[in-house]
Structures are given as C-alpha cells and as structure tokens.
Amino acid sequence: MASFCTNCSKPKGVTSVPRIRAASLRNVLLIARREYRERIRTRGFLITTIMIPLIMSGFIFGSIFLGSRAPGDIHIAVVSSDPQLALDLQAELDRRQQQQEDSAAAAQESPTGASPAKKQARIIVEAMQPGPGTRTELKSNLESGDLDGYLWITPDAAPGGRPAIAFTPRSSGQAGIKNTLADALGQVLIREQLGHRGVAAADADSMLQPVTLATSHGLDHSAHESAEISVSVLFFVMYLVIMLYGMNVARSIIEEKTSRIFEVMLATIRPEAMMAGKIIGVGSVGLTQVGIWLAAVLLLSASSMGIHLGGDTLHVALTGSQVVYFLVYFILGFAFYSSIAAALGAMTNSEQELQQLNMFLLLPLLACFLMLGTLLTTPDSTLARVLALVPPFTPLLMYFRVSLGHPAGWEVVLSIVLTSASICVIVWATSRIYRVGVLMYGKRPSLPEILRWLKYS
Amino acid sequence: MPIVQLHHARKVYDAKVAVEDLSFAIEPGTMFGLLGPNGSGKTSSIRMMIGITMPDSGSVSLFGQPFARKSLSRVGYLPEERGLYKKMNVFDQLVFLGRLHYLSASVAAARARSWCEKLKITEALPKKTEDLSKGMQQKIQFIATLLHDPELIIMDEPFSGLDPVNASLLMDTLLELRREGRTVLFSTHRMDQVERFCDNIALIHRGQLVLKGSMAAIKASYPRNRVHISFDGDDAFLRSPNIESLKRYNGHADIKLRPSAMLADDVQALLAAALRHARITRFEVSEPTLEEIFIEKVRESLPENNGLILHELQQAEGSYFGA
Numbered sequence: 001m002a003s004f005c006t007n008c009s010k011p012k013g014v015t016s017v018p019r020i021r022a023a024s025l026r027n028v029l030l031i032a033r034r035e036y037r038e039r040i041r042t043r044g045f046l047i048t049t050i051m052i053p054l055i056m057s058g059f060i061f062g063s064i065f066l067g068s069r070a071p072g073d074i075h076i077a078v079v080s081s082d083p084q085l086a087l088d089l090q091a092e093l094d095r096r097q098q099q100q101e102d103s104a105a106a107a108q109e110s111p112t113g114a115s116p117a118k119k120q121a122r123i124i125v126e127a128m129q130p131g132p133g134t135r136t137e138l139k140s141n142l143e144s145g146d147l148d149g150y151l152w153i154t155p156d157a158a159p160g161g162r163p164a165i166a167f168t169p170r171s172s173g174q175a176g177i178k179n180t181l182a183d184a185l186g187q188v189l190i191r192e193q194l195g196h197r198g199v200a201a202a203d204a205d206s207m208l209q210p211v212t213l214a215t216s217h218g219l220d221h222s223a224h225e226s227a228e229i230s231v232s233v234l235f236f237v238m239y240l241v242i243m244l245y246g247m248n249v250a251r252s253i254i255e256e257k258t259s260r261i262f263e264v265m266l267a268t269i270r271p272e273a274m275m276a277g278k279i280i281g282v283g284s285v286g287l288t289q290v291g292i293w294l295a296a297v298l299l300l301s302a303s304s305m306g307i308h309l310g311g312d313t314l315h316v317a318l319t320g321s322q323v324v325y326f327l328v329y330f331i332l333g334f335a336f337y338s339s340i341a342a343a344l345g346a347m348t349n350s351e352q353e354l355q356q357l358n359m360f361l362l363l364p365l366l367a368c369f370l371m372l373g374t375l376l377t378t379p380d381s382t383l384a385r386v387l388a389l390v391p392p393f394t395p396l397l398m399y400f401r402v403s404l405g406h407p408a409g410w411e412v413v414l415s416i417v418l419t420s421a422s423i424c425v426i427v428w429a430t431s432r433i434y435r436v437g438v439l440m441y442g443k444r445p446s447l448p449e450i451l452r453w454l455k456y457s
Numbered sequence: 458m459p460i461v462q463l464h465h466a467r468k469v470y471d472a473k474v475a476v477e478d479l480s481f482a483i484e485p486g487t488m489f490g491l492l493g494p495n496g497s498g499k500t501s502s503i504r505m506m507i508g509i510t511m512p513d514s515g516s517v518s519l520f521g522q523p524f525a526r527k528s529l530s531r532v533g534y535l536p537e538e539r540g541l542y543k544k545m546n547v548f549d550q551l552v553f554l555g556r557l558h559y560l561s562a563s564v565a566a567a568r569a570r571s572w573c574e575k576l577k578i579t580e581a582l583p584k585k586t587e588d589l590s591k592g593m594q595q596k597i598q599f600i601a602t603l604l605h606d607p608e609l610i611i612m613d614e615p616f617s618g619l620d621p622v623n624a625s626l627l628m629d630t631l632l633e634l635r636r637e638g639r640t641v642l643f644s645t646h647r648m649d650q651v652e653r654f655c656d657n658i659a660l661i662h663r664g665q666l667v668l669k670g671s672m673a674a675i676k677a678s679y680p681r682n683r684v685h686i687s688f689d690g691d692d693a694f695l696r697s698p699n700i701e702s703l704k705r706y707n708g709h710a711d712i713k714l715r716p717s718a719m720l721a722d723d724v725q726a727l728l729a730a731a732l733r734h735a736r737i738t739r740f741e742v743s744e745p746t747l748e749e750i751f752i753e754k755v756r757e758s759l760p761e762n763n764g765l766i767l768h769e770l771q772q773a774e775g776s777y778f779g780a
Binding site for chain 1: 507509526529530532534536538539540541542543544545553554556557558598601
C-alpha cells in the first residue's frame with residue numbers, strides 16, 4: 001500500500017529519470033502547439049517580424065547613406081611666422097584629396113570594386129601670424145565652432161632644423177585629421193628640405209610619389225565580402241532571436257506562476273513535459289520568424305526591387321549548406337539558452353527578479369557577439385577554434401566558423417555532440433529546478449537551496 | 458477500498474511543518490470534507506494526494522495503489538489559487554485542458570459546450586479569459602476540472618468569491634455528480650457551507666488531525682443543546698439559569714444550554730418561558746455546529762498555557778460566530 005518509502009526523501013513510486021513515453025510526448029506537443037498558436041497570433045509577433053528587419057535595414061542603408069554623403073569642410077588654422085608653410089600645406093592636402101578621389105573612382109569603375117568610395121572631408125588651411133592675442137582668439141574660434149583645430153608651428157632656433165609643431169583639435173574625435181595633417185606636414189617639410197638641398201621641385205614630386213600596390217585576390221573578393229555580410233547578419237539575427245525568445249521562455253514561466261495556471265497543469269502532466277512543450281513551442285515561433293525573414297530576403301534579392309534598393313552590395317550570398325548550418329546551430333543555441341532561461345524563470349517570481357538574474361543568459365551571448373571582430377579577420381585562429389567548442393559559445397561561434405572559416409570535420413561533429421550533451425544535462429537540471437521552483441513563491445531561493453532541488457525529484 | 462488514503466503522512470517545508478502524522482481515508486461515492494482554518498495544511502495534503510509534492514514520510518495512495526501519474530487522468534482538481542491562461546479564448550482553453558486529460562479534440566469541444574450550457578455561461582465561450590468576471594472565470598475553471606469526467610473530484614475552496622446563486626448552482630452540480638457515483642473531496646475553511654452535504658469529514662488544525670469520522674456519527678455524539686430563537690418582545694426569558702452562554706442579535710439569539718441530564722426538559726422550559734414574554738417566530742434546537750465542535754476540540758487538545766494559540770482561537774471563534 002505504501003507508495004513512498006518512509007523517512008527518506010526519494011520517493012519510490014515516481015521514476016526519477018524523465019521518460020519520454022507516447023503519452024507525455026503527446027502532452028509535450030499539445031503544450032507546444034498551444035504556446036505556438038497563442039504567440040503567433042499576438043500583435044507583438046507581427047510587430048517584431050516587421051520592425052526588426054526594418055530597423056536592421058535602416059541601420060545598413062543609414063550607414064551607407066551617411067558614408068556616401070559629402071561631409072563639410074574642416075577648417076584648420078596654421079600659426080607660423082612663415083606664411084609659405086601654410087600655403088604648401090594647403091597644396092599638399094589638396095593633392096592628397098585629389099589622389100584619393102581618383103583612385104576611388106577607378107575602383108568603382110572596375111568590375112571587382114566592392115564598396116563605393118567614402119568621400120573625404122576637404123581640409124582648408126588658414127595661415128595666421130603669431131601675435132600676443134592669437135591664442136585667445138584661436139580659443140574663442142574653437143569654442144564657437146568656426147575652427148576645427150589649429151597647428152602652432154615654432155621654428156627651430158638653428159636654421160634648417162625641424163620646427164616644433166603642436167596640434168590642438170576642437171574635439172578628441174578628430175584623430176583622423178591629426179594623422180592626415182601629420183602625413184601632409186611631413187611631406188611638406190621633406191619637400192622644403194629637399195628644396196634647401198637643391199633638388200628641383202619636379203624631381204621632389206616624383207621622389208615623393210606614393211607606391212601603389214596592385215592587389216589581386218585568389219578568390220572572388222566581392223562574393224566573399226557579401227558572404228561575410230550575409231553571415232554576419234545571420235549571426236546577429238541568431239544572437240537576437242535566441243536572446244529575445246530565451247527571455248520569452250523565462251517570462252512565460254513567470255506569467256504561469258503569477259496566474260497560477262501551473263498548479264492545474266502540474267495536477268495533469270509532468271513538469272518536464274510542460275517545460276519541453278514550452279521550449280519547443282516558443283522556439284518554433286522564433287524559427288517561424290527567422291523563416292519569414294529569410295524568405296523575404298531571398299525574395300527581395302531575387303526580385304529587381306532588391307537590386308534597386310540595395311545595389312550589388314546587399315545581394316545575398318548564402319549557400320544551401322550555410323542555411324542548413326544556420327538552422328542546426330540556431331536550434332542547438334535556442335535549446336541551450338532557453339533551458340537556462342526556463343530555470344531562471346522557475347527560480348524567480350517577477351520580471352524584476354528575472355532581470356537581476358538574466359546576466360547568466362546575456363553574458364555568454366554578449367561574449368560571442370564581442371568575438372565577431374576576431375572571427376571576421378581570423379575565423380580559424382586558435383582562440384576561435386577553442387571557444388567554438390565550448391558549449392555556451394558553440395552555436396554562434398561554430399556557425400560562423402563553419403560558414404566562413406575552415407573547421408575540420410571532427411570539430412563540427414564534436415561541437416554538435418558537446419552542445420547536445422550539455423543541453424541534455426541542462427534540461428535535466430532545469431526540469432528539476434523547474435519542478436520545485438514553480439511551486440515556490442515568496443523569497444528567491446539561495447544557491448544551496450537550488451542545489452538541494454537538483455537532488456529532489 | 459478507499460479512493461484516497463493518507464497514512465501517517467508528514468510534510469515539512471523548510472522550517473514549517475505543514476502536515477504532521479495525518480491519516481484518513483476517503484471512500485468511493487462519498488462527499489468528504491477536509492476542513493480547517495487557513496494555513497492548517499489542507500492544500501499541502503491535497504498536493505501530496507495528487508503527486509505535486511511527495512510526503513517526507515508516511516504514505517499516500519490513490520485509487521488503492523501507490524501514486525502513479527496515469528491515475529491523474531481520473532482526478533479533477535480545482536486548486537485554491539485559480540489559474541487559467543489569461544489571454545486565451547475560453548473555448549480553446551477548455552478544449553486544451555480537456556485534451557491534456559486525453560480527450561479527443563471533438564469530445565472535449567462537445568463537453569465544453571454542454572457544461573457551459575448546464576452552468577449557464579455559454580456567452581463566455583468566445584471571449585478572452587481575462588475579459589470575464591472573477592466569478593465567471595471560476596465557473597470556467599470548475600468546468601475545466603470536470604471535463605474529463607473524473608472519478609475523484611478535488612475542490613479546494615470552491616466557493617470563495619462566488620455569489621450565493623452560483624455557489625448553490627455548483628453545489629447542486631457536485632451533489633448530482635456524487636449521486637452518479639463520483640467521489641468529491643471538499644477542502645474549505647467555511648465549515649458552515651459544507652457541513653450539510655459532507656458524508657465524512659476530517660478536521661485539521663496546524664497540520665494535525667483534530668477530528669474525523671462520519672458527519673452523522675460526529676453530530677450524534679454531541680448533545681442537542683443549542684437553541685436558535687427569533688422573537689419579538691420582552692427578552693427576560695434569556696436570563697434563565699439554564700443558559701450557559703448566548704449571543705444576542707436584533708430579534709434573534711443563539712443559546713447554548715448548560716449540560717444537564719434533562720436537556721430536553723430544559724429546552725421545553727425555555728420555550729414556555731419565551732412564549733410567556735414574547736412572540737416567537739422561530740425556535741430551533743440543534744447540535745453544535747461543526748465550527749463549534751472544531752473550536753471545542755482544538756481547545757481540548759491544547760497544551761496548558763499556550764496563550765498564543767488560545768488567542769488565535771478566540772479570534773477565530775469570533776469570526777466564526779460573527780459570520
């Protein structure tokens with residue numbers, strides 16, 4: 001008659017290993033279906049489906065637009081007792097500007113030319129004689145914005161020596177100007193020195209002609225670059241969707257706790273089935289959303305409108321295997337992070353409490369995101385190879401490596417096996433935390449309490 | 458064979474003992490009252506019965522066998538803390554909950570409709586749950602509990618927040634189900650609401666059993682020394698020496714007579730005295746109510762000098778009688 005053994009915490013009557021039987025599988029699907037249908041019908045789903053691509057393409061087009069727009073002139077005052085220096089500097093700066101525009105135009109005309117050249121701001125130099133009130137005048141000009149910076153040139157006491165030059169920019173964000181000015185000044189000074197030593201101006205010009213490196217790529221450079229863009233966009237989408245829907249899982253568990261529905265549910269089905277159903281349901285919504293975006297992008301890029309809108313630069317260069325890898329790693333990543341989110345949801349009682357804990361979810365994701373730069377330049381570096389095998393980072397990093405780098409076959413297989421295994425462990429632990437946690441209300445559990453929950457079945 | 462049996466069950470949450478050495482059995486086809494004040498361990502006992510939690514020691518059996526998940530499809534549970542998916546359409550919600558209990562979608566839909574007709578709430582079906590009044594949500598939850606035609610129906614505080622008309626509608630439904638052979642477990646602190654209907658009861662206080670048995674036997678073991686009288690006129694008869702205590706209301710008194718070998722004679726004497734002074738519109742003799750029995754029992758079982766519990770009880774007494 002006794003269904004539970006006496007004086008011990010482990011009940012005999014209940015199996016401690018979650019067994020997937022036909023009955024509970026049916027319940028998992030019922031829960032998932034409900035979750036999916038309720039979510040897909042909401043206005044929130046419609047809004048994020050439309051808004052996120054709009055915002056993202058807004059960023060892309062916005063940066064292209066900003067990049068192609070001609071920036072305003074930059075005014076620099078040159079304070080020097082030698083007015084010739086300022087004139088030479090202006091001539092040198094203009095020459096450079098002209099050179100850049102020429103080469104950019106050439107690149108755009110060539111068939112492999114990638115991005116449209118960014119127009120440089122023109123630097124205009126004004127010569128000034130140093131006087132007693134010069135500094136204060138310059139200062140007020142800087143403050144009013146009439147001036148973007150000034151050079152103070154003090155000639156060396158010894159004739160033929162190098163003058164001391166100080167640059168005062170209006171804002172610290174003008175490092176680019178500083179470099180340009182330093183380069184140009186260097187050229188001017190060299191030219192001057194050469195002149196002093198009797199070199200003819202024409203000779204000096206040819207001596208100072210910059211070396212042009214003709215670059216050629218083994219692979220089709222533009223295809224590679226647009227693959228990089230597409231994969232990076234998908235990387236970002238994966239990051240965003242995992243984060244968004246992971247939090248959705250946690251939030252919906254808290255919602256069930258506050259609406260007390262879970263007590264009805266727990267009197268009917270296993271907590272594990274409830275959790276699994278929720279994760280599958282919410283995950284399917286995420287997949288649907290990504291699917292809609294992918295389909296829309298493919299349609300757009302195939303149609304003439306896409307080409308009209310984005311030009312060559314935005315055309316989608318994804319191979320079938322890249323899409324398959326995306327889906328595989330997306331599913332792995334979602335399962336990994338949403339089961340952690342489920343545990344967080346089960347441990348907390350309100351959104352506010354969740355927000356204190358959600359760094360466990362966000363930090364590893366953010367770390368992946370910060371790796372993006374390294375990955376783009378060196379997808380097969382040791383750091384990338386090691387991190388891509390660490391389960392919390394695998395979904396995003398290995399996806400990136402597999403799409404753009406050259407991981408060995410065993411690395412891909414190992415990453416999938418390791419992540420799947422750790423998902424099993426996390427789901428096991430989470431379902432235990434969930435089982436006890438959903439019935440808890442009041443205070444948030446401490447770490448030892450959570451560890452105790454793991455032993456409780 | 459009892460439907461539910463608790464055998465020396467004990468449940469402790471962190472520092473608080475929720476249930477201590479609790480044993481009782483619920484026989485099939487009966488209406489069982491699990492009664493006690495708030496926080497006495499009723500919900501904890503129920504959660505152990507249906508496997509939401511496990512007893513720390515002792516045992517719980519369901520349908521004559523150790524707890525097994527598959528038994529849950531034979532149980533309908535209305536939790537004290539009601540819960541429905543707020544944003545979900547009522548009809549979809551009922552079908553979903555029915556399907557979780559292994560009904561097919563079409564059967565669940567048909568039953569949801571017929572139950573809603575029976576409980577006069579069909580207009581709620583197309584609405585969102587959050588748009589319903591609290592009482593209507595409760596009726597929907599009640600239907601969700603019964604949709605899969607459970608053999609054991611567990612109702613935790615089923616009438617809290619319901620108006621009298623709807624409360625009696627639900628009570629009638631439960632009585633009908635009991636007549637059809639279902640077992641009903643009532644858990645409530647409102648003892649007055651269920652004492653007329655329960656076949657058997659268990660009274661618990663602070664996680665411990667105070668009293669259990671059949672309602673009829675418990676009542677029979679108490680003298681019929683309570684008199685409820687409604688009158689109009691002089692109340693001098695209320696000063697009779699046979700009266701141990703009384704509560705006065707406007708035109709009404711609840712009287713407890715002193716213990717006596719000739720209680721029946723004392724009652725008649727009281728009636729005669731009352732008739733001499735006033736116009737009597739109601740005169741009723743009864744056993745103590747379940748609440749009175751409960752308070753008496755708890756007081757008996759109290760250890761000496763337990764001022765805190767005594768204070769608690771006096772407060773409880775006030776609220777019970779005042780209600």
